[in-house]
Amino acid sequence: METTAAAVARPSRDAWTSHLRSHGRRVTKQRLAVLDAVDAVPHATAEDTVRQVRSVLPNISVQSVYVVLADLTSIGMVSKLEPPGSPARYEIRTGDNHHHVYCISCGSIQDVPCAVGHAPCLTPSEDHGFQLLSAEVVFRGICPRCQNGGAAAVP
Numbered sequence: 001m002e003t004t005a006a007a008v009a010r011p012s013r014d015a016w017t018s019h020l021r022s023h024g025r026r027v028t029k030q031r032l033a034v035l036d037a038v039d040a041v042p043h044a045t046a047e048d049t050v051r052q053v054r055s056v057l058p059n060i061s062v063q064s065v066y067v068v069l070a071d072l073t074s075i076g077m078v079s080k081l082e083p084p085g086s087p088a089r090y091e092i093r094t095g096d097n098h099h100h101v102y103c104i105s106c107g108s109i110q111d112v113p114c115a116v117g118h119a120p121c122l123t124p125s126e127d128h129g130f131q132l133l134s135a136e137v138v139f140r141g142i143c144p145r146c147q148n149g150g151a152a153a154v155p
Helices: 013-022 029-040 046-054 062-074
Strands: 079-081 089-091 099-103 109-112 138-141
Touching: 013 029, 029 046, 029 062, 046 062, 062 079
Parallel strands: 099 138
Antiparallel strands: 079 089, 099 109
């Protein structure tokens, strides 16, 4: 079975700067702080990201972080994952056709390489004439820690 690469290259500040400018965005301390926060804590919620950013920019508003996250998502610098029954999560890992496994008990999320290795890695029975670009998969299950009684079940 072919899979996507296991090792994921971390983006550099130069790459972030170039990507922002190529999409007509200014390189601001707020944007860089949000990128750093999402890079440091993959699959973090927006609230987690606010806390992380405030460790560097204590006066940034919650609304500013949400606006930056939405903008970075719209230009493909950040991916937004919306697990069932959970707030949206964000990650810096984009464009590599990976998926996620989500623990329905504790909410932990892990990346899962695509089994096919190219987008889209699922083929629908009918595409209705669309040019398919990607498929999002969230595997739901119970993580090893929860299986061993390490976390309380989600109601």
